[in-house]
Amino acid sequence: MQNKINPNQHTILVVDDDIYITEMIQLYLVKKGFHVLSAHNGIEALNLIQSHNIHCMILDIMLPHMDGWQVCEKARQKSDIPILMLSAKGESEDKVQGLTLGADDYLVKPFDPNELIARVISLLRRANFQTDSTTTIEMGSLRIDVVGRTVMIGIEYIDLTPREYQLLLVLVKHPNHVFNRQHLLDLVWGEDYMGEDRVVDVFVTxxxxxxSTDEEIWKIETVRGIGYKFTMELSQ
Structure with a gap:
């Protein structure tokens, strides 16, 4: 069952240089009960992330001085909040670029405000993902602290976004199980996710x-024509 989101406990940051678009998004979010902050350029957005407890950022690509790609990349260096990118462009390459830089979802303008709200709620649900009672998972040098939500390889901490962490956890907890893309979308992005299944490929990459380590005793393996599985070679 999906964990229920209480809007009045979440603050959404809307970043767009178009005041009309910003006010329209803010209106719909506030009507749903969310707290909303807005910024009209990348510098304002990054400052708000630093000074406020932001739970999700809606980020336009075309911004003055610093575009959305740059804002997304810099935000990922400071925060693991879910990021929904907005763009008037619909090419697959733009979507892949946003996801590669750390975005969690991508929506093309013009969009249905109700779809925007649904995607925000889906992102928040996945960010609040709860695991079972297992406290630690170890696979060779890979160690996942489920309670602390940390990932280590040897003595090195690996910085993962919430969605990357959730995807890894699903794969590692089911070694040698082949997941198709749709199943991974349902488990990690949620059954209400409305984006493309190509996002799974981007996150696996x-x-x-x-x-990646010098010790290739475990890996996320591509199963051609189906999806992915986590495998590990037993050391002698």
Whole structure:
């Protein structure tokens, strides 16, 4: 069952240089009960992330001085809040770029405000994802502290976004189990996720990069035509 989101306990940051768009998004979010902050450029947005407890950021790509790509990348260095990117562009390459830089979802303008709200709620649900009673998972040099939500390889802490962490946890807790993309979308992004299944490929690539080691005794393996599985070779 999806964990219920209480809007009045969440603050959403809307970043767009179009005042009309900002006010329209803010109106719909406030009507749903969310607290809303707004910024009209990247510097304002990054400052608000530093000074306030933000739970989700809605980020436009076309911004003055510092575009949304740069804001997303810098925000990821400071925070793991869910990021929903907005753009008038709909090309797949733009979506992949946003996801690669750390965005969690992507919505093309013009959009239905109700769809925007649904995606925000979905992102918040996944960020509040709760695990079972298992406290620690160890696979060779990989160690996941479920209670502390930390990931280590040896003595090195690995910095993962909430969505990357959730994807890794699902895979590691079911070694050698083959997940298709839709199943991973349901488990990690939620059954109400309305984006493309290509996002799974992007996040797997990011996980592989962050978790790469000289000891290749475990890996996230591609199962051609189906999806992915976590495998580990037993050391002698």
């Amino acid at each position: 990011r996980l592989r990069h962050k978790l």
